[in-house]
Amino acid sequence: MRQLGATALLVVAAAVLFATLAEAPPFGWQEAPTRNVITDRYLAPGAGETGVLNAVTRIIFDYRSYDTLGEATVLFVGVAAAVVVLSGRTGRFAVRLAGGSDDPVLQTVTRVVVPLVQVFAAYVITHGHLSPGGGFAGGTMLGASFVLYLFVFGADRARRKLRPETGEMVEGGAAVWYVLVGLGGVLMGASFLANAAAGFPRGVEGALLSGGAVWLIGLGIGVKVAATVANLFLHLTGED
Amino acid sequence: MGCLAFLVVCAVVVARTRDLLAATVVFAAYSLVMALVWQQLRAPDLAITEAAVGAGITSLLFLLAIGRTRRMEDED
Amino acid sequence: MGMPLALFVRLNYMAAITLFLIGLHVLLGHPNLIKKVMGMNIMETGVFLFLVSIGYARHSAAPIMSPGGAESGLYANPLVSAIVLTGIVIAVSTTAYTLSLTIKLYEHCGTLDVNRLERLRR
Numbered sequence: 324m325r326q327l328g329a330t331a332l333l334v335v336a337a338a339v340l341f342a343t344l345a346e347a348p349p350f351g352w353q354e355a356p357t358r359n360v361i362t363d364r365y366l367a368p369g370a371g372e373t374g375v376l377n378a379v380t381r382i383i384f385d386y387r388s389y390d391t392l393g394e395a396t397v398l399f400v401g402v403a404a405a406v407v408v409l410s411g412r413t414g415r416f417a418v419r420l421a422g423g424s425d426d427p428v429l430q431t432v433t434r435v436v437v438p439l440v441q442v443f444a445a446y447v448i449t450h451g452h453l454s455p456g457g458g459f460a461g462g463t464m465l466g467a468s469f470v471l472y473l474f475v476f477g478a479d480r481a482r483r484k485l486r487p488e489t490g491e492m493v494e495g496g497a498a499v500w501y502v503l504v505g506l507g508g509v510l511m512g513a514s515f516l517a518n519a520a521a522g523f524p525r526g527v528e529g530a531l532l533s534g535g536a537v538w539l540i541g542l543g544i545g546v547k548v549a550a551t552v553a554n555l556f557l558h559l560t561g562e563d
Numbered sequence: 564m565g566c567l568a569f570l571v572v573c574a575v576v577v578a579r580t581r582d583l584l585a586a587t588v589v590f591a592a593y594s595l596v597m598a599l600v601w602q603q604l605r606a607p608d609l610a611i612t613e614a615a616v617g618a619g620i621t622s623l624l625f626l627l628a629i630g631r632t633r634r635m636e637d638e639d
Numbered sequence: 640m641g642m643p644l645a646l647f648v649r650l651n652y653m654a655a656i657t658l659f660l661i662g663l664h665v666l667l668g669h670p671n672l673i674k675k676v677m678g679m680n681i682m683e684t685g686v687f688l689f690l691v692s693i694g695y696a697r698h699s700a701a702p703i704m705s706p707g708g709a710e711s712g713l714y715a716n717p718l719v720s721a722i723v724l725t726g727i728v729i730a731v732s733t734t735a736y737t738l739s740l741t742i743k744l745y746e747h748c749g750t751l752d753v754n755r756l757e758r759l760r761r
Contacts, residue, residue: 329667336663340656349648351697357716358696366714369704378702378717379608383724394725401732405739447611454703455607459728463615470623529706548728552620555735559627559742567654570688574661574681583673590677597684604651604691605701605715609723616731621680624731628673628738632745636671636752 373518374525375452375534383457384537384544388516391540392501395547399498402551406558423477433475440468448545452534458544465545466552473553478560490554497547504539566600581636587625594618651692658685672741672751676734683730687723694719 348355365378365386373385383391424430444464451457473481508517516536519525523535532538573593577586594617601610658681665678694716702717745751748759 326668329664332667333660333664337656337660340659341653344649344652344656347649347652350651350692351695353696353699353713355693355696357693357719362716362718365717366702366704369706371704376704376706377608378704378714379606379720379724382717382721387721390725394728397729398732401729401736405735408736408739408743455701456611457608459724460608460612460615463612463620467615467619467623470620556623556627559624559631559739564650567650571654571657571661574658577677577681578661578665578669583671586674586677590680593681594684597688600688601691604695605699606691606694606720606723607701607703608720609687609691609727612724612727616727617684620731621734624735624738625673625677628676628742631742632673632751636674 370525370528370533373534373537374528375537376529377452377454377457379455380452380457380534380537380541384451384540385518388505388518388536388540391544392505392516395498395501395544398548398551399494402555405555409558423480424475429475433471437468437472440464440471444468444545444549448542449531449538451541451545452537453529453531458541459548462545462548463552465549466556469549469553470556473556473560478557481557485553485557487554487557490550490557494547494550494554497543497550500543501540501547504536504543508536566596566603569596570600582634583629583636584626584634587622587629590625591618591622594621651695652689655685655689655692658682658688661685670753672744672753673738675753676737676741679737680730680734683726687726690719690723690726 365382370376371381373381375381375385441464444461446461447456447464448458448461451461469481469485472484505516507523508521509515511517511521513521518534518536521536523539525535526533570593573589573596576589577593580586580589594613597617598610598614601607601613662678662680662682662685666675666682669675669678696713696715699713699715702714702720741751744756748756750756750759
């Protein structure tokens with residue numbers, strides 16, 4: 324009965340979606356209705372009104388940075404909830420994964436690869452306003468380098484590199500940093516999370532230190548995401 | 564177009580296989596090809612994020628979940 | 640434009656819908672909880688592919704400006720990229736939460752099969 328209901332739902336969804344598709348604008352159409360005056364403003368040439376060259380970074384850290392604050396909060400709450408669920412007494416079928424590996428090849432390669440990944444992650448975080456990437460991608464890479472270390476050398480050694488309390492402090496501190504940068508806009512007489520309007524220096528376009536609040540927020544998001552990923556995996560591999 | 568076909572095939576394989584570990588590996592390949600598609604659609608920010616988050620973190624999450632539960636779907 | 644051609648020029652949308660439907664099928668029809676989460680992820684990437692395909696225009700460049708450039712060429716729509724970037728991050732946080740619930744459920748019940756879990760409840 325339930326299988327029948329699922330199949331019926333699937334067939335109805337397929338019929339509706341494909342019927343709508345025949346009326347959709349063609350793929351790659353240059354005058355599609357999604358290109359309007361708002362898109363033109365986001366795509367202002369040069370550094371535009373934000374001092375940022377990457378139009379996607381303009382949107383997520385300047386025009387719509389309030390949304391990104393909410394997104395960062397969702398990530399924070401989601402991972403915190405996962406950690407809360409996994410902590411505490413475990414049941415009959417629990418398995419521990421905190422072992423690590425004794426393979427010398429794996430350990431040597433990890434020692435070489437981890438610093439390279441971290442340098443690249445730092446590049447992606449700090450150049451988010453000039454090139455593809457930004458806080459979220461770079462922060463994930465930074466966190467992933469720690470996860471690689473955690474898997475190869477085991478949870479005990481990883482905990483000595485980054486104590487869980489320190490990770491949680493960094494995560495919360497970076498979230499507070501985001502709000503403080505936003506409040507800086509209020510202090511300077513503009514709105515919350517205002518950038519150029521609040522007098523943050525736009526800098527020379529194309530320079531590393533440009534974009535005002537966007538650069539500061541991107542840095543905070545990068546650190547926060549890295550700490551979130553590291554914390555999540557420290558807890559997922561099991562307590563003790 | 565080849566990339567799109569690969570995506571659909573990967574999705575079907577994930578749906579059909581009974582081995583969760585194999586499904587996770589195929590899912591990681593799916594995410595990497597998805598990053599290529601983002602690049603072709605002129606969204607390099609998404610490509611770099613998808614490669615790090617989709618192929619990296621999500622696959623690792625599935626691996627850990629399988630490690631702490633069971634690998635095969637059939638329970639007998 | 641005839642129906643087959645109309646569908647062919649929307650190949651990306653078709654792939655997106657197909658991925659969405661495969662994900663929905665796994666989410667509804669599979670008894671295994673981890674497989675259901677994978678189906679959810681496939682569904683999400685289907686939606687993302689649809690959105691990014693809307694933002695693409697033929698012969699457009701990636702939405703990254705050159706410094707000092709006053710020329711306004713044709714760029715892909717950056718708004719969909721920003722939305723999908725948010726979506727990817729939200730997707731990974733929901734995946735983490737759902738998988739942690741799944742692990743906890745397994746530690747207490749010893750099964751990931753929805754049908755068995757329902758029998759346990761009775």
